[in-house]
Amino acid sequence: MSELSRRDFLKLARDGFLYLSGALALGGLLRFLDHDPNPAAKTEFDLGPASNYPLNSRTILSDPPAVLLHTESGFSAFSLVCTHLGCSLGNDSVGFSCLCHGSRFDADGTVTHGPADKPLRYLRVEVMDEGNLKLFTA
Amino acid sequence: MKKTLTPASGLLLLTLLFVWWWNSRLPKAVELTPTLTGQAEYCLTCHADVPEISPSHPTATFGCVTCHGGERLALDADLAHSTMRGGANPSDLSVVEQSCGGTSCHSGSEADDRHHIQRVMTSIQSTYAGAIANIRYTFGAQTDLNAYSGITTLTDEQTQTGIASLAAFKAAGDDHPFIQKFGENCLTCHINATPLEDENYTRHTGCAACHSTAQHTFATAIPYTQCNTCHNRGNYDLRTMTFVERTDQPTKRIDDYYQPIAQFTQCEYTLDCVDCHTRTEVMGNGDIHANKKDIQYTQCKTCHGTPTEQPLTKKLTDPNDIAFTLSFLNPVGDLKLGDMILITEKGEPLWNTRVLSDGTYELFGKATSQYFTFNPVMGSGCTQSGDDQSSAYCHECHAVER
Amino acid sequence: MRPSFFHHLHPPTIPAAQARWRHTLAAGGIAIFLMLILGVTGILEMFYYVPNPEEAALSVQAITYHVPFGGFIRNLHYWAAQLLLIVSAIHLLRVVFTAAYGQPRQFNYLLGLGLFVLAILLDFTGYILRWDMDICWPLTTGTNLLKTIPLIGDFLFRITVGGGEACSTALLRFYTWHIFGLTIIVFILGFWHAFRVRRDGGIAVPPPQLRVVSARISRNELVRREALAIFVVGIILILMASLLPAPIAPAMTGKPGITEEARAPWFFLWVQQMLKWGDPFIFGVLIPLGVLILLVLIPYIFPKPADSDIGRWFPKSNRFAQIVVGGIGLIVITLTLLSFVP
Numbered sequence: 068m069s070e071l072s073r074r075d076f077l078k079l080a081r082d083g084f085l086y087l088s089g090a091l092a093l094g095g096l097l098r099f100l101d102h103d104p105n106p107a108a109k110t111e112f113d114l115g116p117a118s119n120y121p122l123n124s125r126t127i128l129s130d131p132p133a134v135l136l137h138t139e140s141g142f143s144a145f146s147l148v149c150t151h152l153g154c155s156l157g158n159d160s161v162g163f164s165c166l167c168h169g170s171r172f173d174a175d176g177t178v179t180h181g182p183a184d185k186p187l188r189y190l191r192v193e194v195m196d197e198g199n200l201k202l203f204t205a
Numbered sequence: 206m207k208k209t210l211t212p213a214s215g216l217l218l219l220t221l222l223f224v225w226w227w228n229s230r231l232p233k234a235v236e237l238t239p240t241l242t243g244q245a246e247y248c249l250t251c252h253a254d255v256p257e258i259s260p261s262h263p264t265a266t267f268g269c270v271t272c273h274g275g276e277r278l279a280l281d282a283d284l285a286h287s288t289m290r291g292g293a294n295p296s297d298l299s300v301v302e303q304s305c306g307g308t309s310c311h312s313g314s315e316a317d318d319r320h321h322i323q324r325v326m327t328s329i330q331s332t333y334a335g336a337i338a339n340i341r342y343t344f345g346a347q348t349d350l351n352a353y354s355g356i357t358t359l360t361d362e363q364t365q366t367g368i369a370s371l372a373a374f375k376a377a378g379d380d381h382p383f384i385q386k387f388g389e390n391c392l393t394c395h396i397n398a399t400p401l402e403d404e405n406y407t408r409h410t411g412c413a414a415c416h417s418t419a420q421h422t423f424a425t426a427i428p429y430t431q432c433n434t435c436h437n438r439g440n441y442d443l444r445t446m447t448f449v450e451r452t453d454q455p456t457k458r459i460d461d462y463y464q465p466i467a468q469f470t471q472c473e474y475t476l477d478c479v480d481c482h483t484r485t486e487v488m489g490n491g492d493i494h495a496n497k498k499d500i501q502y503t504q505c506k507t508c509h510g511t512p513t514e515q516p517l518t519k520k521l522t523d524p525n526d527i528a529f530t531l532s533f534l535n536p537v538g539d540l541k542l543g544d545m546i547l548i549t550e551k552g553e554p555l556w557n558t559r560v561l562s563d564g565t566y567e568l569f570g571k572a573t574s575q576y577f578t579f580n581p582v583m584g585s586g587c588t589q590s591g592d593d594q595s596s597a598y599c600h601e602c603h604a605v606e607r
Numbered sequence: 608m609r610p611s612f613f614h615h616l617h618p619p620t621i622p623a624a625q626a627r628w629r630h631t632l633a634a635g636g637i638a639i640f641l642m643l644i645l646g647v648t649g650i651l652e653m654f655y656y657v658p659n660p661e662e663a664a665l666s667v668q669a670i671t672y673h674v675p676f677g678g679f680i681r682n683l684h685y686w687a688a689q690l691l692l693i694v695s696a697i698h699l700l701r702v703v704f705t706a707a708y709g710q711p712r713q714f715n716y717l718l719g720l721g722l723f724v725l726a727i728l729l730d731f732t733g734y735i736l737r738w739d740m741d742i743c744w745p746l747t748t749g750t751n752l753l754k755t756i757p758l759i760g761d762f763l764f765r766i767t768v769g770g771g772e773a774c775s776t777a778l779l780r781f782y783t784w785h786i787f788g789l790t791i792i793v794f795i796l797g798f799w800h801a802f803r804v805r806r807d808g809g810i811a812v813p814p815p816q817l818r819v820v821s822a823r824i825s826r827n828e829l830v831r832r833e834a835l836a837i838f839v840v841g842i843i844l845i846l847m848a849s850l851l852p853a854p855i856a857p858a859m860t861g862k863p864g865i866t867e868e869a870r871a872p873w874f875f876l877w878v879q880q881m882l883k884w885g886d887p888f889i890f891g892v893l894i895p896l897g898v899l900i901l902l903v904l905i906p907y908i909f910p911k912p913a914d915s916d917i918g919r920w921f922p923k924s925n926r927f928a929q930i931v932v933g934g935i936g937l938i939v940i941t942l943t944l945l946s947f948v949p
Contacts, residue, residue, distance in 0.1 A: 077211045084214035091221040098675040104655055106245060213838035220845045227849050228676055276857050278668040288857045
């Protein structure tokens with residue numbers, strides 16, 4: 068092992084201390100910036116009485132953007148948030164389309180035209196004790 | 206100078222390590238977002254061990270700040286507690302309107318029977334108006350027994366009793382010395398005052414005086430021991446105008462608890478006070494009264510009737526009847542639609558009672574769930590006149606030997 | 608190595624006598640360092656501070672208690688600001704007591720005074736941004752002082768506060784003054800002030816022929832001394848920020864009741880004390896302005912210091928200026944202490 072002079076050792080120590088201090092400061096800065104001060108977004112939505120959505124109905128909801136279906140097997144829903152980059156879908160003659168980048172979906176949520184490549188997400192719907200419907204987006 | 210930079214940078218590193226370490230010692234914030242407010246609170250970071258206060262005030266719905274006030278984001282005790290209302294008791298009458306009242310809680314108009322706070326503030330238990338009037342009249346500070354003063358200043362614009370306001374009672378310099386001593390010694394027994402320190406009779410002020418039966422607990426099932434934190438606490442010595450607190454810790458109601466000179470029937474030492482005394486009697490009806498006898502009206506005949514009249518009853522046909530609400534909060538008797546219950550002369554439901562098919566009655570103790578059956582006076586061997594409901598008459602036969 | 612701006616700021620050698628710690632007390636340099644800290648921590652706070660009246664105090668609480676190292680950054684910002692005022696005052700005293708304001712440094716002296724006033728205004732506007740219960744009365748009285756100025760009072764009030772009742776309306780405008788309006792001026796004047804130090808020949812020294820000591824220190828040595836000062840002040844600041852919390856109070860909801868004495872921020876206690884004596888325009892505007900004008904005039908109307916005295920502590924030739932400035936300092940301190948006497 069080559070001799071390390073006292074001066075070089077001190078210089079090495081000083082530089083080491085400074086780099087470590089810099090790392091600690093940078094780490095602290097990153098932790099400081101990585102904080103979400105916002106209240107958690109709503110994930111449960113009360114849709115009102117189940118009787119408002121009769122059998123065989125398809126209802127387009129706006130908050131959250133979704134389609135609520137009432138079939139013989141019960142209530143279901145899928146999201147109208149485009150699976151590409153999150154814009155809200157609009158209606159078209161055969162299903163839904165996205166004005167942002169041109170994705171298109173059929174009435175059941177399957178992709179018919181990209182750039183989206185995933186079908187619309189199914190959301191859980193439950194009937195509550197009081198007869199109201201609750202939609203879960205989580 | 207060249208050599209000092211190395212230790213200086215070493216010290217800097219140490220200081221930054223200290224900062225990281227100091228930061229890691231901070232308590233991890235525990236968040237609660239009550240569904241009623243949608244605003245995150247962090248009281249549970251330090252107060253996680255506070256019990257749920259009642260089934261009808263779940264913490265997940267109300268949180269802490271709605272009732273207590275305080276700074277919801279603060280993790281430092283001094284700041285967090287600085288805007289709390291009423292210290293540890295937000296139901297203290299000085300802050301009860303903001304804590305228990307608010308726009309959507311226990312406040313509202315007389316029309317929808319939601320003026321709880323206004324009723325309590327004007328009740329005899331809060332104002333002490335009768336006692337104050339009596340003392341002032343006796344010792345010459347006023348020339349009649351009308352109520353002019355109470356514990357705090359009050360106004361009642363919709364008064365039905367003619368008493369539109371009370372001034373705050375303060376013994377003036379020229380008042381009789383006994384009025385002054387009364388002010389100093391005898392005013393701890395109303396729900397506006399801080400009670401004297403005594404472990405046997407610790408109680409809160411405001412709504413909590415009656416409804417808080419244990420630490421951070423609400424109840425409508427209020428046992429007689431709660432009432433005895435003011436009543437039956439000792440004796441007044443009128444010769445010296447002092448209150449002499451009792452020093453014993455009684456356990457047997459009829460033998461030890463009550464005054465030795467008084468008479469009691471079985472229900473008076475077996476039932477709890479709330480089993481007979483109604484909400485209007487205890488919490489007032491919204492008007493300022495000058496005397497206890499103007500508001501207290503439960504009598505033996507309320508439940509038992511008289512030799513010539515059956516007690517008043519009511520069949521519960523409306524599912525929104527307040528009797529069902531009260532029974533829901535304390536379901537001792539499992540009240541059902543169609544049940545027939547006893548009611549008072551003013552129509553207040555005795556919801557823990559029921560008329561049985563054979564013409565007798567049953568009662569469930571509100572605080573104990575004890576079950577009692579009892580008979581009406583009519584058709585019994587009672588020889589009293591039903592008009593005389595003074596205490597001596599029923600006690601003549603029914604008082605218990607002590 | 609090609610010379611950079613850094614080399615321009617640090618000449619190859621500077622006179623050793625004036626580069627000693629006990630000559631300058633490093634006060635000017637430390638002031639620059641503190642301003643840098645304030646800029647960085649201030650910008651970091653901007654990621655979380657919400658400048659609207661309903662959320663401002665709550666966002667301060669969020670920074671203090673919930674953002675990782677948020678309390679530390681806030682405390683750093685607060686203590687750096689208060690230390691800046693003290694260090695600036697020490698720097699001003701040093702400049703006067705070492706007769707360092709004479710030509711060609713007279714203009715730089717004015718720039719420095721301007722920076723001092725700006726630092727005080729930045730401290731006040733920053734204090735207001737807390738928007739908690741304690742700031743309403745100082746904000747009201749402080750801004751109402753502007754209205755007492757004849758002819759332009761209301762105009763000045765509208766420019767600084769935006770009009771209306773200060774405790775309802777001042778937040779957004781004070782925020783903009785604090786993060787941008789005053790800061791950009793400090794930036795420009797600060798750079799100019801540092802540049803002028805260099806252009807006027809560095810730290811004040813007697814001209815070469817009158818110099819007693821001719822030793823000089825190298826540029827590297829100067830940088831080392833600066834680094835040491837930064838380390839020392841930095842470590843002290845970090846410890847203060849960790850162990851001494853910045854003031855915090857519940858949000859301002861309506862006008863606070865007067866239950867206890869409303870105190871001005873510490874650097875204005877001397878003005879608050881004077882305002883107890885009479886007419887607000889005289890005691891709150893004219894006298895402080897008079898103090899400032901007196902300080903401004905020192906290089907111009909007071910006896911000029913002799914060339915041989917420049918850069919020496921407590922020289923004879925500007926004794927009068929030293930007494931006046933020292934006296935002002937003592938009076939301000941006395942008035943501040945008096946405000947604590949009930």
